[in-house]
Amino acid sequence: MTHVVIGRNYMGNRWVGLEGLAPIAFDAAAITTKARRIGPATKAAATRAAEEKRPPLIVAADAFDLEPKTGENSSAWAERATKEIGTLRQALAAADVELSDKQESELNELESLAKMIPGDEKAQGAARTWAVESLPTFMFLDDYPELSGHQNIAEFLGRKANNKLTPSDVNFEKLCKVAGLDAQKVQELSSQNDPETRNQLANRASAVVTTEIRRLWKDRPLKVRFNLDGAYMDTFISDPNATYDVEVNLDERSRGFKWFFSFYITFSADTKGGSAEKAILLLDEPGLYLHAKSQSDLLVHFEKDFKNQILYTTHSPFMVPTSNLPSIRTVNIAEDKGTTVSNDPSGDARTLFPLQAALGYDIAQSLFIGPNNLVVEGVTDFWILSTISTYLADSKGTSLKREIALTPAGSAQKVSYMVALLTSQNLNTIVLLDDEKQSRVTSLDLIRSRLIRERNVVFVTEAVNPAPTEADIEDLLDAGTYEALVKESYKAELKGKTLKLNNNIPRIAKRIEIAFDELGLAFHKTRPSRLLMQKMANDPKSIVSPDVAKRFERLFSIINDRMDQHVAKGPEAFK
Numbered sequence: 001m002t003h004v005v006i007g008r009n010y011m012g013n014r015w016v017g018l019e020g021l022a023p024i025a026f027d028a029a030a031i032t033t034k035a036r037r038i039g040p041a042t043k044a045a046a047t048r049a050a051e052e053k054r055p056p057l058i059v060a061a062d063a064f065d066l067e068p069k070t071g072e073n074s075s076a077w078a079e080r081a082t083k084e085i086g087t088l089r090q091a092l093a094a095a096d097v098e099l100s101d102k103q104e105s106e107l108n109e110l111e112s113l114a115k116m117i118p119g120d121e122k123a124q125g126a127a128r129t130w131a132v133e134s135l136p137t138f139m140f141l142d143d144y145p146e147l148s149g150h151q152n153i154a155e156f157l158g159r160k161a162n163n164k165l166t167p168s169d170v171n172f173e174k175l176c177k178v179a180g181l182d183a184q185k186v187q188e189l190s191s192q193n194d195p196e197t198r199n200q201l202a203n204r205a206s207a208v209v210t211t212e213i214r215r216l217w218k219d220r221p222l223k224v225r226f227n228l229d230g231a232y233m234d235t236f237i238s239d240p241n242a243t244y245d246v247e248v249n250l251d252e253r254s255r256g257f258k259w260f261f262s263f264y265i266t267f268s269a270d271t272k273g274g275s276a277e278k279a280i281l282l283l284d285e286p287g288l289y290l291h292a293k294s295q296s297d298l299l300v301h302f303e304k305d306f307k308n309q310i311l312y313t314t315h316s317p318f319m320v321p322t323s324n325l326p327s328i329r330t331v332n333i334a335e336d337k338g339t340t341v342s343n344d345p346s347g348d349a350r351t352l353f354p355l356q357a358a359l360g361y362d363i364a365q366s367l368f369i370g371p372n373n374l375v376v377e378g379v380t381d382f383w384i385l386s387t388i389s390t391y392l393a394d395s396k397g398t399s400l401k402r403e404i405a406l407t408p409a410g411s412a413q414k415v416s417y418m419v420a421l422l423t424s425q426n427l428n429t430i431v432l433l434d435d436e437k438q439s440r441v442t443s444l445d446l447i448r449s450r451l452i453r454e455r456n457v458v459f460v461t462e463a464v465n466p467a468p469t470e471a472d473i474e475d476l477l478d479a480g481t482y483e484a485l486v487k488e489s490y491k492a493e494l495k496g497k498t499l500k501l502n503n504n505i506p507r508i509a510k511r512i513e514i515a516f517d518e519l520g521l522a523f524h525k526t527r528p529s530r531l532l533m534q535k536m537a538n539d540p541k542s543i544v545s546p547d548v549a550k551r552f553e554r555l556f557s558i559i560n561d562r563m564d565q566h567v568a569k570g571p572e573a574f575k
Contacts, residue, residue: 002019004016004017004018004019004131005017006132006135014132016132018124018127018128018131021124021127024074024116024117024120026068026077026117031066031067031077031110031113032066032067032068034066034106034109034110035064035065035066035067035110036067037103038064038066038088038099038103038106038107038110039061039062039064039065040061041100041103042057042060042088042091042092042099043058043061045057045092045095045097045098046061048097049095049096049097050096053094053095054095056091056094056095057092057094057095057097059091060088060091061091063084063087064084064087064088065084066085066110074117075117075118077114078113078114078115078117079114081111082111082115085107085110085111085114088107136278136279136280137275137276137278137280138279138280138282139270139275139276139280139281140282140283140284141263141283141284141286142283142284145167145171145262146167146168146171146262147168147171147172147175147250147258147265148172148250148251149235149236149249149250149251150234150235150249150251151168151172151232151233151234152231152232153183153187153232154187155231156169156173156183157184157187160173171265171266174265174266174268174274175235175269177269177274178208178264178268178269179206179208179209179226180204180205180208181201181202181205181226186202186228186233189201190228190230195228199228202225202226202227202228202233205226206223206224206226209224209226210222210223210224210225212264212268213261213264216260216264216297216301216305217257217260218293218297219291219293219294219297221240222238222240223237224236224237225238225247235250236249236250237249237253237257237261255289256289256291259287259288259290260287260290260294260298263286264301267281267306271306271307271308278308279308280308280310280311281308281310281311281312282311282312283310283311283313284312285312285313285314285315285316286298286314287314287316287318287319288316292318293424295318295319296318298319299319329341329342330342370403370404370405370427371403371428372403372405372427372428372563372567373404373405373406373407373428373429374404374406374407374430374432374559374563375408375409375418375419375422375430375431375432376407376408376432377412377415377432377433377439378408378409378410378411378525379408379410379526380473380525380526380529381408381473382407382408383530384473384474384477384529385432385552386400386406387532387533388536388543388544388548388552389552391536391540391544392549392552392553395549397549397553398553398556398557398560399556400556400559400560401560401563404559404563407422412433412438412439412442413438413442415433415442416442416446416449416451419451419452420451423451423452428563428566429452429456429566430456430457430458430559430562430563431446431452431457431458432458432459432460432555432559433457433458434459434470434471434473434507435461435470435471436470436471436507436510439459443457455562456566458555458558458559458562459471460473460476463476463551463552463554463555463558464476464551465554468506469506470506470507472508472509472510474507474508474509474525475507475508476548476552477543477548478545478547479508481542481543481548483499483512485528485531485532485535486512486528488528488531489527489528490521493521497519499512501515502514502515
């Protein structure tokens, strides 16, 4: 046997397959061949018996028939064969004769087969029963359990005494277990008019649950307080970091938090000395009401706080454990095969999308995001800054510190989204912007929305002395050098054409863009930026003159200083 397969259909019927364990072979043709030799051999043996003992043995030999009948199964044959072989052996013993060694061996084989067949079926039945009895407990959850923030303790104890607990009562009992709160004791203290001890018990329970919720719920540090008022106990949740520490009843919190709180309470109670201590947890779309960051926290909760095996379905990329790809299975539905579950990375694009999105997000995180981030507007800024910073580091000049990760946002308009993503994860973030109208608008939006402090926004013009009215990263290069890069990278398109630059326009990239537009050409900064990287690899001094080096060193020094201050005070201090 290789392994056991257990299944159940929608009608609740279960089956058990013992794969690799075939039933005892029942070869009707082989049995017939052996059986046909037994009768004649018995008659031949009868000639050696005393004359008066021959007739009964001959009659037994004529009656002996072990050939399988049409439609007769192995069990029916085994039952009949056992009786006939017993009758024949009695006749042989009465006649005081024996079969030849060959015929005795064949009769023994048939007799053994007849005895093994019913034993095999019984053994396989016992094996199937054992497999079913050995199944672990499965606990299924497709929605968060009902957990009320307002509970009447006296009525709860009354229903418990009468074995009439409601689903809400069951979960309240689990809350008391997790919090270390004895509802019966609380009620007794109420009748004894001892509010001080009752409040002490409530405060201790509040501290226990608050500690765990803060460890698990990383969205913000919340506080849980159980308030005892007569026969009632209320569960209040507050945000101590809020301007006003307003307590809100659990019933009034967001659906996402209620799901998380109820999940924590229920499964902590059930998996630690409860009904699901050794159960396999089956979860349908867990964290459906949580935002992306809290879904990631839920994954950590699964991994660190449960000894149970957990199986869950999800359509969210943030619930895909990319750090443990072998654990991921995809579900496919096909007309010919039905529903199949496998770790085959091919399949329906709709099924694979969450996995693809999760891997893409993970790659982006590892490529561009670290604890200390410098957000720049575009990928060409990333290329220029990273290339020149590496050159200056190799030349023992001032470069960006190694622990600062350059993170391109895609454009000035997208900087706010990237900053929101980074600061939501409490990552240290500095923003470097070109100095022009759109970038100034972006800066104001960041500051007004309290995503970042004004000091954490650096403009390119801060690296130039005297500072121009407007400047891009490209303006830190010598204008003639950048113009040469443009002409070389657009050599084919500019052949036979004169590029007329308006020097009254302060930004070199903008001057070139307008000049290209006048020639009916589209200008993309990626071309000269790629060429710049090539030249930096082969002839860096053709790009970085002493004046260019000073400007970039000044910029890197400003960024390094701002990041040092930011790290020292922590990301929260700059929001």
